[in-house]
Amino acid sequence: xxxxxxxxxxxxxxxxxxxxxxxxxxxxxxxxxxxxxxxxxxxxxxxxxxxxxxxxxxxxxxxxxxxxxxxxxxxxxxxxxxxxxxxxxxxxxxxxxxxxxxxxxxxxxxxxxxxxxxxxxxxxxxxxxxxxxxxxxxxxxxxxxxxxxxxxxxxxxxxxxxxxxxxxxxxxxxxxxxxxxxxxxxxxxxxxxxxxxxxxxxxxxxxxxxxxxxxxxxxxxxxxxxxxxxxxxxxxxxxxxxxxxxxxxxxxxxxxxxxxxxxxxxxxxxxxxxxxxxxxxxxxxxxxxxxxxxxxxxxxxxxxxxxxxxxxxxxxxxxxxxxxxxxxxxxxxxxxxxxxxxxxxxxxxxxxxxxxxxxxxxxxxxxxxxxxxxxxxxxxxxxxxxxxxxxxxxxxxxxxxxxxxxxxxxxxxxxxxxxxxxxxxxxxxxxxxxxxxxxxxxxxxxxxxxxxxxxxxxxxxxxxxxxxxxxxxxxxxxxxxxxxxx
Amino acid sequence: xxxxxxxxxxxxxxxxxxxxxxxxxxxxxxxxxxxxxxxxxxxxxxxxxxxxxxxxxxxxxxxxxxxxxxxxxxxxxxxxxxxxxxxxxxxxxxxxxxxx
Numbered sequence: 001x002x003x004x005x006x007x008x009x010x011x012x013x014x015x016x017x018x019x020x021x022x023x024x025x026x027x028x029x030x031x032x033x034x035x036x037x038x039x040x041x042x043x044x045x046x047x048x049x050x051x052x053x054x055x056x057x058x059x060x061x062x063x064x065x066x067x068x069x070x071x072x073x074x075x076x077x078x079x080x081x082x083x084x085x086x087x088x089x090x091x092x093x094x095x096x097x098x099x100x101x102x103x104x105x106x107x108x109x110x111x112x113x114x115x116x117x118x119x120x121x122x123x124x125x126x127x128x129x130x131x132x133x134x135x136x137x138x139x140x141x142x143x144x145x146x147x148x149x150x151x152x153x154x155x156x157x158x159x160x161x162x163x164x165x166x167x168x169x170x171x172x173x174x175x176x177x178x179x180x181x182x183x184x185x186x187x188x189x190x191x192x193x194x195x196x197x198x199x200x201x202x203x204x205x206x207x208x209x210x211x212x213x214x215x216x217x218x219x220x221x222x223x224x225x226x227x228x229x230x231x232x233x234x235x236x237x238x239x240x241x242x243x244x245x246x247x248x249x250x251x252x253x254x255x256x257x258x259x260x261x262x263x264x265x266x267x268x269x270x271x272x273x274x275x276x277x278x279x280x281x282x283x284x285x286x287x288x289x290x291x292x293x294x295x296x297x298x299x300x301x302x303x304x305x306x307x308x309x310x311x312x313x314x315x316x317x318x319x320x321x322x323x324x325x326x327x328x329x330x331x332x333x334x335x336x337x338x339x340x341x342x343x344x345x346x347x348x349x350x351x352x353x354x355x356x357x358x359x360x361x362x363x364x365x366x367x368x369x370x371x372x373x374x375x376x377x378x379x380x381x382x383x384x385x386x387x388x389x390x391x392x393x394x395x396x397x398x399x400x401x402x403x404x405x406x407x408x409x410x411x412x413x414x415x416x417x418x419x420x421x422x423x424x425x426x427x428x429x430x431x432x433x434x435x436x437x438x439x440x441x442x443x444x445x446x447x448x449x450x451x452x453x454x455x456x457x458x459x460x461x462x463x464x465x466x467x468x469x470x471x472x473x474x475x476x477x478x479x480x481x482x483x484x485x486x
Numbered sequence: 487x488x489x490x491x492x493x494x495x496x497x498x499x500x501x502x503x504x505x506x507x508x509x510x511x512x513x514x515x516x517x518x519x520x521x522x523x524x525x526x527x528x529x530x531x532x533x534x535x536x537x538x539x540x541x542x543x544x545x546x547x548x549x550x551x552x553x554x555x556x557x558x559x560x561x562x563x564x565x566x567x568x569x570x571x572x573x574x575x576x577x578x579x580x581x582x583x584x585x586x
Contacts, residue, residue, distance in 0.1 A: 099563035193544045206542035232551055236542065239549055304526035315503060322504070324578055329569035336583045341506035350514075353505055357496065358519055360503040370530065376539030378532050383540060415518050416525060432543025457543075 002026060004478070006071045006165040006219040010112075013070045014063060020070030024053035024114050027072035031116065031163045034483055039138050040148075040157040042077050043084045044117035052114050066112030068226060073108060074158040074167035077118040078125055079210065080199040081105045084115075088201045089133035090123045092347030093327045102199020103234070104168060104210050104227045111226045116164050119154030123349045124318065125170055125203045127151050128178060128421040129411065132351045137408055140183060141481040142447055146405040149179030149421075152213065156183035159213045161483055166214050166223050170200055172207045173306050174400075174425025177437035180213050181400035181450025184439045184479060186467070187213045188220045191458050192432035193238040195224075196231035202317040204310040205236070207429040216477050217438060217468040221245040224460060240458065248461035249468040253287050256466055258453075259294030259393035267300075267423050270403045276441035276449040277399040283473050284397070284466065294393060296385045299427060301378050306426040307419060308362050308375035315359030321347065354415060379430050386431040386454070394462055396454045398424045400437040404447035424452060434460045438467045439476035448479075491516040491523070 003009045003023070012018045028046045035041055049072070056070055063069055075081055078088045080098035087093045101109070109115065122132035130138045130153025138153045140146040141161040148157040152169025156179035159167045169176040171189035180187025188211045195210045202208060212223035225246060230239045260281060265274070285291050323329035323343035330346050333339030348356070362371040389396055402423055411418040428435035435454040442448060455463035471477050493512040496519070500507045507515070565571045570579040 096567055099559060099566060192542070232549070235549075236544060238544065298532075301529055301532060304529050307522065308526060308529065319504075323569060324580055325564075326567035327569075333581045336581050337504075339581050340504040344504055345506040345508075348505070350511070353507070353511070354515055354518060356503050356505065357499050357515060358522065360499050361491075361495075361519070364499070364502065371526075373539055374529055374532075374534060376541060377534035377537040378529055379540040380537050381532070381534070383543060416521055419522075430540075430543070 005215050006068060006222060009071050009165055010067070010069045020053035020056040020114065021050060023070050024049050024072060027116050027163055030161070034141070034161045034163060037139065037144055037483070038141055038157050038161055039136055040119055040154040040161065040163065041074070041117045042087060042089065042120050042135055042154070045084055048083055049114050049116050056112055056114070067222060068108065069112040071113050071166055072116045072164045073113045074116055074119045074155050074164040075105065076121050076152050076155050076167070076169040078121060078170055078201040079105060079168060080201070081115060081118065084118055086118065086201070088124045089121045089135055090347065090349065090352070091134045091328060092321045092343070096327050100199065103196040103231045105199065107227050113166070119158050119167060121154055121169070122151035123352050124201065124314070125151040125172055125175055126314070126351050126355055128174070128418050129406070130154060130179070131408065131412060132349055134349055139408070140405045141483045142184060143405065143445070146407050146447070147182070149182035149401070149405060151175040153179045155213050156180050156185055156187065159183070159185045159215060160481055162480060166212055166219060168210060168212055170208055170210050171429065172204045172310060173429055174422045176211045176213060177425050177435060177452060178401050178421060180437045182405040182448060184448030184476070184481070185213050185215055186217050186220045186436065186438055186477060187211065188224060188436045189428060189434065190224060190228065190460060191434045193236055194228050194434070194458065194460065196234040196237040198231055198233040204313040205317060206313060207310055217436070217464055217471050218246065218249055220436070221249060221464045221468070238458070243461050245461055245464055248465050250465060251469050251472055253284060253289040253466050253469045256289040256395060256462070257393040258284055258289050258291050258395045258397050258466070259389055260291060260397050261296045261299060262293050264296050264299040265398065268402050268420070269399065272443045273399050273402060273404065273449050277451050280440040280451045280470065281397055283470055287469055287473055289466065292393060294389045294396065296389060296427070298378065298381045298385050302382055302426045302430060303419060303423055305375045305378045305382065306422065306430060307358070308371055309379060311355040311359035312362045312372050313359070315356045315363065318352070318356055351415070382427060383431045386427065386433060390456045394455065395466055398452050400424060400450040400452040404443050404449055428454050433457055434463050436463050436467045438470055439479070440474070441476060442479065491519045
């Protein structure tokens with residue numbers, strides 16, 4: 001017996017149709033049947049997962065307080081969780097076992113979730129295809145010769161393959177939303193500061209957010225409910241109260257105005273994506289939302305601004321990986337400096353090194369004003385674009401990715417081509433706004449297409465309400481890949 | 487300014503970033519980073535007169551808490567992942583610093 005989604009699982013356990021152990025066993029069986037081909041997971045501890053599940057089955061008295069009772073979840077491997085390695089898909093942390101759990105992990109486990117394993121990603125979350133993992137690429141369950149997107153490709157694939165009902169990723173420039181779109185699942189990036197970053201290995205500290213990937217908007221809302229909220233261990237985490245995201249899903253969008261930035265959409269959009277997007281907008285119109293054209297004049301600069309700011313922050317954040325306190329240390333170093341240089345050269349992959357170099361350049365004396373400070377100023381202009389637009393409309397709709405999933409290896413020789421995959425997603429990170437990707441169609445080759453809704457700061461309730469209404473009116477989130485199981 | 491990276495530029499940056507790059511990496515990265523910077527040149531042409539920089543997208547500047555002692559990571563846990571440590575002394579061990 002299989003159950004579709006987190007809520008169905010918790011209901012089935014509560015009603016006695018199944019147990020947490022049975023659900024966990026089914027998840028592990030599904031992993032065994034699919035992961036040789038998909039490679040969504042890096043580390044799995046089946047025994048520990050079964051033990052957690054058994055513990056939950058024995059605690060009937062607590063069940064009412066466990067909103068994620070028995071739900072199998074995957075965690076992107078840049079989220080610290082004790083008991084398994086946290087590698088950020090990098091050789092520099094290959095056998096690192098953190099001595100603490102991320103706040104998000106603590107909250108999930110406290111809510112009754114069962115951690116199945118750590119999912120694959122681009123190294124240190126830097127990439128749009130999961131091909132930058134030091135431990136092999138993940139394959140898209142919809143087409144095994146294609147990428148699942150990135151950087152949270154493992155999490156997206158694990159949900160698409162129905163190994164786990166929920167997975168968690170991080171999103172700095174689109175790394176939850178883009179793989180969600182490519183894998184036909186829901187992916188949410190919360191408002192900057194809505195979810196604690198404590199225990200997330202930092203990439204771009206002013207951009208990173210942790211969020212859920214799920215097979216329905218309602219499950220994503222439930223997941224957000226669990227992980228969102230104040231945390232004094234993260235100084236950037238907002239102290240503001242968390243509304244009821246599940247109750248917000250009324251199905252009614254008749255009061256909503258949705259803006260489409262038509263001039264921004266001219267950028268290299270695949271024709272099937274364009275058609276699918278237009279149909280998605282039509283669905284919302286039929287459901288009663290008012291659609292209007294808006295303008296985001298600085299959207300053409302979002303990619304270069306993002307890569308200037310994010311790499312600068314990354315160059316600083318990754319300075320801690322030096323072989324001193326944890327992780328890989330190069331052997332036979334003659335001096336401390338030599339150890340630093342060799343450890344980092346041997347431990348980091350090429351994309352990480354490229355970004356550290358670019359970030360170092362952008363921050364270096366003589367170039368700081370021209371590049372970094374300039375990019376920060378244009379970031380303000382981009383934020384103002386969104387603020388002005390969101391004063392006229394409640395939500396902004398765009399495709400999530402300009403193309404469906406591309407083939408493995410296709411963009412590896414051209415980093416700039418790879419960066420352009422983020423053209424529709426980086427804006428929400430630069431402006432710190434909540435954004436969700438929802439499945440809205442399949443190409444003729446049966447590859448998923450997603451579209452994205454961005455809302456006002458801390459207004460996940462409206463973002464999720466519209467996404468959920470769209471989902472109820474269509475059936476795309478329920479589509480699954482035909483994954484032949486071994 | 488030039489948006490062209492020579493291998494020498496890259497060597498200087500690699501020193502700053504504490505990376506030891508191979509000759510192949512120096513050549514490949516020079517080209518790739520030059521391409522990116524040429525693309526990013528467009529940002530230079532935007533009028534940002536009087537526009538304040540955004541360092542992070544939140545209004546809050548971070549709440550402070552009272553300076554009260556709280557439990558933190560036990561020392562043994564902090565040393566547990568060290569490639570080389572003197573656990574009884576509570577120290578991380580590294581190669582000689584002088585002459586680096």
